[in-house]
Amino acid sequence: MSTREMRSASPADAAAVLPSAAKLVIPDDNRILYYGRDRVLFRFLSHFWPAAFVLDNESWPTVEHFYQAQKSDDPDYRAAVRAAVSPGLAKRLAARPQAPRRISRDSWFKRNGKEPRADWHEVKLTIMRRADRAKYDQNPPLAALLVATGTAELVEDSPAEPFWGTGPDGLGLNWSGRVLMEVRDVLHARSTGTNRDD
Helix, strand or coil, rough: HHHHHHHHHHHHHHHCCCCCCHHHHCCCCCCECCCCCCHHHHHHHHHCCCEEEECCCCCECCCCHHHHCCCCCCCEEEHHHHHHCHHHHHHHHCCCCCCCHHHHCCCCCHCCCCCCCHHHHHHHHHHHHHHHHHHCCCCCCHHHHHHHCCEEEEECCCCCCCCCCCCCCCCCCHHHHHHHHHHHHHHHHHCCCCCCCC
């Protein structure tokens, strides 16, 4: 499944191309760079991967949809993001109205004369943790694949994302990968009976 196909794939389509845990080959450097280098086997780690889950009594097609919807409590905004035909569109709808035109041309906020929530930078990490946890808790085949990554460092090697990924200089914070490793630790502990559930 190509990146373009993944953007509009249904969960059933995505499940059909999931590798089995036995077929996952961890790179020799024990680092999984799932945005670029190792995308073929590990793209299921992406927030764009179609894996429906329910959180706050609402159904979400991807982590990206849920995450972007939290930028406002306006019900019309949230409905537009949830209904977006792809996670890429969900992200574009959530663009800040002051962003350059190429980024904000689809912005729901710009079109409606509104602003995203003021505390976004303070809450976004907690929101992502909740969404990733729900994705894997509610999709056991994906949870098994995440646990099968073992002790490998999970890295979103996105040059455009210095907070969630590695950024243009490779020194980004990699919070996307770090959150996935936190979720993996919880899932692994649960599967071994140590029940670390935080």
